[in-house]
Amino acid sequence: PLVPGTPGGAADTHDLDGLAAAIDDTTRVVFVCNPNNPTGTAVRRPELERFLDAVPAQTLVVLDEAYREFVTDPDVPDGVELMRGRPNVAVLRTFSKAWGLAGLRVGYLLAEDPAVADAVRRTQVPFSVSSLAQAAAVAALASEPEVRERCAAVATERARLTGALRERGLPVADSQANFVWLPLGERAAEVAAALEARAVITRPFAGEGVRVTVGIPEEDDVFLAALDDVLTSAPVGAAGA
Numbered sequence: 001p002l003v004p005g006t007p008g009g010a011a012d013t014h015d016l017d018g019l020a021a022a023i024d025d026t027t028r029v030v031f032v033c034n035p036n037n038p039t040g041t042a043v044r045r046p047e048l049e050r051f052l053d054a055v056p057a058q059t060l061v062v063l064d065e066a067y068r069e070f071v072t073d074p075d076v077p078d079g080v081e082l083m084r085g086r087p088n089v090a091v092l093r094t095f096s097k098a099w100g101l102a103g104l105r106v107g108y109l110l111a112e113d114p115a116v117a118d119a120v121r122r123t124q125v126p127f128s129v130s131s132l133a134q135a136a137a138v139a140a141l142a143s144e145p146e147v148r149e150r151c152a153a154v155a156t157e158r159a160r161l162t163g164a165l166r167e168r169g170l171p172v173a174d175s176q177a178n179f180v181w182l183p184l185g186e187r188a189a190e191v192a193a194a195l196e197a198r199a200v201i202t203r204p205f206a207g208e209g210v211r212v213t214v215g216i217p218e219e220d221d222v223f224l225a226a227l228d229d230v231l232t233s234a235p236v237g238a239a240g241a
């Protein structure tokens with residue numbers, strides 16, 4: 001079943017009560033992407049704990065935390081802590097985002113119940129994580145302080161970019177990821193194309209919005225100038241316009 005997001009202001013976030021209500025005897029797995037891609041919004045500890053408590057034992061909850069390293073809000077729970085004592089919860093992490101190894105396709109799953117890892121291994125393609133990717137991941141872990149610093153810089157710039165977009169009247173929700181979401185509705189594809197014509201590449205989701213990766217300040221200023229140009233040559237309405 002399709003459970004729409006909760007319109008929590010500008011961008012949608014997961015409606016966990018709605019998701020829990022949609023689970024029945026046939027539901028084997030539920031993914032909760034936190035922070036969510038592409039909206040950047042995140043569910044907080046009380047709602048996620050209530051959700052995990054409500055999910056039946058035979059349904060696996062997979063917490064996709066691909067953007068965990070960019071979280072700054074202390075109320076956004078760490079799935080690895082939440083998973084403790086809950087055998088039907090698994091956590092996914094990746095080296096593709098904060099760790100900068102996107103092309104190498106290396107990540108990992110954490111779960112308390114060995115049956116979860118066993119099931120994953122049975123369906124895994126042999127050598128799906130190459131030895132090169134493994135070596136890169138180990139090397140990346142050695143540079144953790146640098147990665148943390150980079151994530152902190154992204155979070156600072158994320159706040160500035162969010163503020164600048166709100167000043168332009170765009171109802172941008174708080175993001176906990178390394179991107180922000182412009183809820184442009186029907187104008188999404190057109191605005192992204194107009195930005196691209198000005199050499200700024202964003203990621204449109206037709207009919208819904210545009211995801212914009214947080215860059216360094218200079219890059220984001222180029223984006224903001226291009227956006228101003230696009231918005232003034234063809235005014236874009238607020239959310240859902």
Ligand SMILES: *Cc1c(COP(=O)(O)O)cnc(C)c1O
Nearest residue numbers: 033037064066094096105106107
């Ligand atoms: C990037 C991403 C992943 C992981 O990608 P891999 O390159 O396959 O490790 C998982 N979930 C979400 C939501 C992502 O954005």
